[in-house]
Amino acid sequence: MKIYEFQGFPNPARIRIALAEKGLTDQVEFVSVNVPEGEHQSEAFRAKNPSAAVPVLELEDGSCISECTAITEYLDHLDGSPSLTGETAKDRAVIHMMQRRAESGLLDAVATYFHHATPGLGKEIEGYQCAEWGEHQKQTALEGMRYLDGVLAENPYLAGDDFSVADITAFAGLAFAGFANIDVPEDCANLQAWHARVAARPSIAA
Structure with a gap:
């Protein structure tokens, strides 16, 4: 298998964490795509992912899977333990729900702020920017942090008792927030302790 990525970006980091949690890192070849230089916009890469985004998982038969949730789902089915996407119907549903809330309410909101309200990756890469929308999404991210803090007041992890893809997404969101200079509110003690x-965790500390 190959993972096309740009190391240090939040979404590729999510897949690296999932691979480490599953013990699959040594089964993957990492291929760097220089996003800051526009390599992701090349015809060759768009043939793998029309949305021109990293990461992309390429299987041995040449087929490609993009989107972090889809890639993690595939990896989770290669080996059952530990499960990142849930084993029972209820667990899978709750994890999917919390993953999406962490993604839309935190990670995606921070990304929108970064790409619209800051210089981002530069004018040539960013294209259209709307600072007002970016600032609005910064507030969405802060509200998302407070929501997750409330969830963590009742559970050790975002989807219950076990670490899951929802936690990976939220962790990447907080890492991106730190990079974008969006501080976790001081009253979010549960979120800070969870972080x-x-x-x-070995998958992240390494």
């Missing part, structure tokens, strides 16, 4: 625990 410290997750950061110490």
Whole structure:
């Protein structure tokens, strides 16, 4: 298998964490796509992912899978333990729900702020920018942090008792927020404690 990525970006980081959690890192060849230089816009890469985004998983038969949730779902079915996407119908549904809330309410909101309200990756890469929309999404991210803090007041992890893809997404969202200079609100003690625990996991600490 190959993973096309740009190391250090939040979405490729999500897949690297999932691979490490599953013990599959040594089964993957990482191929760097220089996004800041526009390599992701090339015809060759768009043939693998028309949306021109990393990461992309390329299988041995040449087929390609994009979108972090889809890639993680595939990896989770290669080996059942530990499960990142849930084993029972209820677990899978709750994890999917919380993953999407962490994605839309935090990670995607931070990304929108970064790409619209800051210089982002530069004018040649960014194209259209709307600072007002970016600032609005910054507030969405802060509200998302407070929501997740409330969830973590009742559970050790975002989808219950076990670490899951929802936690990976939220961790990547907080990492991106730190890069974009969006601070976690001081009253989010549960979220901050969770972040410290997750950061110490071998899949992330390494």
